[in-house]
Amino acid sequence: MNLQLFRIAARNLSRNRRRNIATGSALGLGFAGLLAITGFHEQVEHNLRAYTVYGARTGHILLYKHEGLDKFETNPREYGLDERDLQAIKRITAEMPEVEYEGAQLIGPGLVSNGCQSVPFYATGIDPELDRRLQQHAYNVRWNGGLSSLKKGRELWAYNADESVIMLSTGLATLVGKNSPRDPEQAGGSSDPIDCAAADLNDKLNADSLVQLAGYSWAGMMTGYDASVTGIFATSNSFFDSAAARLPLAQLQKLYGTRGATSYSLWLKDEEDVPAVMMSLKSKLATAGLNFDVFAWNDPGVSPHYDGMSKFIVTVTGFIATIIAAVVALSVSNSATMTIIERAREVGMMRSLGFTRRWIRVLFVTEIACIALIALISGAAFGFVMIMGLNALGLPLDIPGIISGLKVKMLIDQGTISRGGIAIFVLAVTSALYAVWNVAKNNIAYLLTGTHR
Amino acid sequence: MSKVFSTTRKLFVAFTFPLLATAQAADAPSAEELLKDADRARGAVDVGMTWNSNVETVDGKNTSKIVYLIKAKGDQAVAETMEPDTSKGEYMVFKERNLWFVKPGMKRPVVISARQKLTGPASNADIVSTNYFRDYDGSIVGEEKVGGVDCWKMELKAKAKNVSYNGIRYWVAKANHLGLKAEFLSIKGEPFKLAEFKYENKISSSGKERPFMSKILIKDAQRADSSSTIVVSTPKIIDVPDGSLDVKNFIK
Numbered sequence: 001m002n003l004q005l006f007r008i009a010a011r012n013l014s015r016n017r018r019r020n021i022a023t024g025s026a027l028g029l030g031f032a033g034l035l036a037i038t039g040f041h042e043q044v045e046h047n048l049r050a051y052t053v054y055g056a057r058t059g060h061i062l063l064y065k066h067e068g069l070d071k072f073e074t075n076p077r078e079y080g081l082d083e084r085d086l087q088a089i090k091r092i093t094a095e096m097p098e099v100e101y102e103g104a105q106l107i108g109p110g111l112v113s114n115g116c117q118s119v120p121f122y123a124t125g126i127d128p129e130l131d132r133r134l135q136q137h138a139y140n141v142r143w144n145g146g147l148s149s150l151k152k153g154r155e156l157w158a159y160n161a162d163e164s165v166i167m168l169s170t171g172l173a174t175l176v177g178k179n180s181p182r183d184p185e186q187a188g189g190s191s192d193p194i195d196c197a198a199a200d201l202n203d204k205l206n207a208d209s210l211v212q213l214a215g216y217s218w219a220g221m222m223t224g225y226d227a228s229v230t231g232i233f234a235t236s237n238s239f240f241d242s243a244a245a246r247l248p249l250a251q252l253q254k255l256y257g258t259r260g261a262t263s264y265s266l267w268l269k270d271e272e273d274v275p276a277v278m279m280s281l282k283s284k285l286a287t288a289g290l291n292f293d294v295f296a297w298n299d300p301g302v303s304p305h306y307d308g309m310s311k312f313i314v315t316v317t318g319f320i321a322t323i324i325a326a327v328v329a330l331s332v333s334n335s336a337t338m339t340i341i342e343r344a345r346e347v348g349m350m351r352s353l354g355f356t357r358r359w360i361r362v363l364f365v366t367e368i369a370c371i372a373l374i375a376l377i378s379g380a381a382f383g384f385v386m387i388m389g390l391n392a393l394g395l396p397l398d399i400p401g402i403i404s405g406l407k408v409k410m411l412i413d414q415g416t417i418s419r420g421g422i423a424i425f426v427l428a429v430t431s432a433l434y435a436v437w438n439v440a441k442n443n444i445a446y447l448l449t450g451t452h453r
Numbered sequence: 454m455s456k457v458f459s460t461t462r463k464l465f466v467a468f469t470f471p472l473l474a475t476a477q478a479a480d481a482p483s484a485e486e487l488l489k490d491a492d493r494a495r496g497a498v499d500v501g502m503t504w505n506s507n508v509e510t511v512d513g514k515n516t517s518k519i520v521y522l523i524k525a526k527g528d529q530a531v532a533e534t535m536e537p538d539t540s541k542g543e544y545m546v547f548k549e550r551n552l553w554f555v556k557p558g559m560k561r562p563v564v565i566s567a568r569q570k571l572t573g574p575a576s577n578a579d580i581v582s583t584n585y586f587r588d589y590d591g592s593i594v595g596e597e598k599v600g601g602v603d604c605w606k607m608e609l610k611a612k613a614k615n616v617s618y619n620g621i622r623y624w625v626a627k628a629n630h631l632g633l634k635a636e637f638l639s640i641k642g643e644p645f646k647l648a649e650f651k652y653e654n655k656i657s658s659s660g661k662e663r664p665f666m667s668k669i670l671i672k673d674a675q676r677a678d679s680s681s682t683i684v685v686s687t688p689k690i691i692d693v694p695d696g697s698l699d700v701k702n703f704i705k
Contacts, residue, residue, distance in 0.1 A: 074676075077515045115561040189560055193701055214554055214563040220510050220517040221540050224556045224563055257539070 005359075009366040016342075019335055024371045026331035027428055028379030033324045034420045035383035036390075039410030041317040044399060045310065046143045046411065051402050052306040054140035057105060057126055058297050059265025060274050061281065063089060066291040069301055072262050076108065077218040083259040085290065092284045093266060098277050100269045103130040104261035106252045110215030112168070112245065114176045114205050116196035118214070121172055123245040125252030125261075132157035134267070144406070153181030153231035161248045166213065167231035171242030177205030184228040217257030225254065236401050305401045325427060332428045336368060336435035344439060348447030357440045361433065364440075368432035369425070376421045387412050482630070484591035487605060490630035491623075494652055495666050497584050501526040501693025502656070504665075505535075508577060510681040521545075524691070528584065529698040546700040550588065550615055555703040562700050566615070576617075577671055577681050580637065580648055585609060585623065588616045599624045599633045618645065631664060636674075644674040654688050 013020050052058050064072070068079040081089070086104055093099050106125035111118040132155070134140065151170055159165045163184050173179050182188070189210025198204060214224035227247075235241045253259055268277060274296055285292050300307040340347070347360055387410045395408040439447075496502060506521040520536035530547040534540040544555040546562065553562035585591070589609035597606045609621040620638040625631065637646040653667035665688045673679040696702070 075513050075515070078513055111563060111565070113561065113563040116564065118564045118566060193704075194561075210560060212559050212561050212563045214565075220512060220515070221519065221537070222543065222545070222554055223540075224554060224559055226559050226561075 005363060005366055006370075009363055009370060012343075012363075012367055013370060016339065019339065020371055023332060023335040023368075024375035024378070026335075027328055027372055027375035027424060028382060030324050030328035030331075031376050031379030031420060031424045032383030032386055034321060034424065035380070035412060035416060036387055036410060037317050037320050037324070038416050038420060039387050039412045040408075041313055042411035042413075042416070043143075043397075043409050044313050047397075047399060047402065047406060048306050048309055048313075050140045050143035052303050053267065053271075053297050054134045054137050055144050055402075056303075056305075057124070057131065057134055057265065058303055059102075060268045060271060060297045061266040061278055062295045062297070062302050063264040063266075063281075063285075064262070064293045064295070066293055068263070069293060069295070073108075076256070076258075076260075076262070080106075080218065080258070080260045080262055081264060081292075085292075086259075086261060086264060088288060088290055089264050089292075092281065092288065095284075096266075096277060096280070098268050098270065098273045099266050101130060101133055101267040102265065103127050104249060104264050106249055106256070106258075106261045108215065108252065108256055108262070110213055110245075110255060112166070112172065112176055113212040113214065114178065115194045115212070116201070116205070117176070119172060119175045120243060121168075121245040122240070122243050123166075123247050123252055125247050125249040126156075127249050128156040128159065128161055131155070137267075143409075144402075149233040149235070151232045151234050152179070153229070154183075155231060156246060156248055159184065159230060159248075161250050163248070164225060164227040164251060165230040165248065166211065166227040166251070167233050167246040168229055169235045169241050169244035170232055171238070172245060173229065173232045175242060176211060177202050178209055178211060178229045179232070180206050180209060181229045181231050182209040183230060189226070213255055215255045217255075218260070219257055221257065223255055223257055227251070309399065309401060325423075328424060329427050329431045332368060332372075332431040333435050336364065336432040339367075340364060340436050340439045344447050347440060348444050351444045351447065360440045361436050364436040365429055365432055368428055372425050372428040376424060379424075380417055380421065384412060481593050481605060484593055484607060485586065487593070487607065487625045487630055488586035488589070488591050488609075488623075491625050491632035492584055492586050494631050494664055495581065495650070496523075496525050496530070497527075497586070498525075498658065499527050500658060501691045502688060503691050503693075504654075504688035505686045506532070506581070507684045507686070508681055509684075510577075511679065513678050524693055524698060526693040526698060528587070531698050531703070544703050546698070546703055548698070548700065550613070553700045553703075555700065560704070562704060576646065577683060580635075580646065580671055581666075581669060581683060585621065585632075588612055589621060591623070596627075597624060599626075602633060603627045604633060629664065647672040647674055654685060656688050656690060658690055 053060060063081070065079050065081055065085065068081070071079040081104065090102075093102050103126065107123065109120060109122050112121050113119075135155075153167070156165065156167060165184060168176070168178065173181075186209075188208030190208075194204055195201070209229040211227055211229055212224055213227050214222065217223045231246075233244075233246065235244050247255075249261070253261075266277070266281075268274060278294055278296060282294050285294070295302045297303060298306055298310075350360060351357070391409050393408070397406040397408045399406060496504075501524070503522065503524045506523055508519045508521065510517050510519075518536065519534060519540070521532040522535050524531050524533075528549045532545040532547075534543040542557045544553075546553040546555060552565040554565055555562045588611065590612055591607050591609045593605050594608045595606040597604055604624040604626050607623040607625060609623055611619050618637045619640050620642065622636040622638065622644075623632055624634040626633055631652050632650055634650070635648045636644040637648070639645040649670045650666055651668040652664040654665040655662050656665045657663075666685050668685065669683040671681045671683070
């Protein structure tokens with residue numbers, strides 16, 4: 001019976017090759033399109049994830065003093081992690097084998113001055129060696145390997161953590177006229193007053209890389225020290241580009257007269273462990289009597305950019321996938337409807353010979369299933385070649401909020417192929433079944449006379 | 454009948470109000486005179502002066518204390534940090550509307566611009582040092598009591614863009630022309646900082662004894678738990694050589 005069904009189905013498929021090829025093409029191209037759009041989504045998700053966790057130094061898990069996420073900036077002394085807090089956290093995380101890297105980060109405002117004018121900055125302080133490990137982490141290199149925020153000079157990890165160095169964003173460097181970063185020993189600079197009204201002021205300012213940093217300590221005192229501009233980096237938006245600065249953690253702590261930090265981040269060996277480690281961490285913190293807030297890396301509060309972009313990409317790719325699915329469904333349904341209308345008398349004849357409605361429906365579904373299988377295999381091959389080709393072209397990909405420099409590197413894997421293939425197959429079969437269902441249930445005389453046309 | 458009465462009342466108000474206003478204006482000193490007198494009691498004098506300022510700042514649960522030694526003459530002033538020890542030897546140098554922060558070991562002073570003077574110790578120093586007559590156009594807009602003292606209420610508008618505040622509401626005592634209260638306004642015209650002044654110190658100049666500020670309470674209008682109290686002590690007239698308050702002299 002089954003063999004007979006397949007024989008008849010195969011014979012029927014050869015009767016209207018042009019339409020079947022068109023139907024198969026719609027299915028195949030739809031599948032290839034679906035592979036491309038899911039591959040793109042997978043890529044962007046990895047780009048965002050790598051950028052958030054490693055590139056932006058967020059970590060997989062973040063710890064803040066209770067309410068510190070919202071209130072640190074207005075009252076760092078009360079809502080920052082002090083030295084004892086940091087030591088207590090380190091004692092707890094030392095017993096967690098899932099942790100790959102960990103470290104404190106400090107953020108805060110200040111002024112950078114060139115002797116003529118001062119410009120406000122917003123700085124991030126991080127341990128330079130930790131920063132090197134994060135930027136060179138295999139996952140970050142794989143997904144954001146083409147990105148380098150460094151535009152001039154050298155990264156912080158090229159210097160000792162106790163050296164007074166600072167990296168300025170490109171806009172901030174321009175504002176203070178320090179566009180030629182140098183190593184500290186070549187920073188130059190003297191106490192001689194600068195003629196701030198001189199026509200060649202920019203040249204005078206650029207003659208050395210020395211700046212003065214000033215800020216308010218956590219205790220409310222005005223503080224400051226000299227620093228050498230050793231690097232210039234790009235940021236992903238114009239607002240931060242004229243205000244961002246990066247310093248070794250110890251140097252920013254010196255500016256704020258503290259040994260504390262804003263937050264403490266953990267980078268895990270396996271991201272899958274985040275929920276379990278968070279639970280364990282909360283429990284241990286509570287046992288130790290520490291009232292800290294613990295956040296996962298993708299919490300909208302700590303990673304609003306990731307959260308917003310991720311949702312946006314899901315919406316866009318979901319919309320495109322829906323359109324592809326609708327086109328496939330309509331193509332198959334249309335093709336099956338035309339076929340069954342044309343073959344209504346044949347259906348009536350088969351019914352009169354004793355074939356059941358169910359058998360006829362299965363026959364039509366088998367025909368579509370055969371087309372779908374061939375189309376999916378062809379579509380997968382085409383999609384694979386298309387994606388590999390696009391990846392090989394190295395097309396630029398700009399994701400808002402991430403430094404430009406990414407390339408199209410769509411991801412294609414067995415899971416995506418099998419899930420997409422099953423989805424397209426089910427869609428095709430369902431559409432065909434829907435088209436054949438009503439026609440097959442008509443009575444034989446009705447079908448034989450072709451009245452339904 | 455009532456219409457006639459109403460018209461009569463309007464005419465009465467229309468004729469008498471300008472007369473009353475003229476009478477008030479005749480009693481009131483000029484706004485410039487008030488500002489000059491009030492500034493003098495806050496340190497804007499042409500002779501050299503020195504005094505100590507003990508600043509206690511409360512920010513939420515945290516309290517900090519700083520002691521400054523101030524030297525001033527005319528448009529120039531220097532605040533040398535005496536306490537805490539960690540900040541000893543640091544200076545805030547004022548000249549006209551400019552402020553520099555100088556710290557031992559730093560090769561150049563840090564310029565603090567008008568907008569950057571709105572928070573922290575610089576904002577306190579800015580409020581205390583502001584020369585209202587130089588920086589603002591004033592007008593008397595009414596009369597009010599402050600702590601039971603009859604005052605002229607003044608509205609001050611910034612003369613230039615590089616002053617810290619766009620406007621100030623200022624209450625100056627009628628009897629002795631001392632500024633008792635000030636509200637420092639944001640661009641929207643809403644209070645940003647509030648200050649109350651007391652004048653229990655005395656200075657003698659040209660054989661005349663004058664009141665001098667003794668305590669200033671500065672509150673953050675946006676945050677009830679943030680305030681600074683500046684206690685001024687031992688004000689005296691001293692000889693301050695010309696140029697000795699120049700920022701260049703504080704760079705080593």
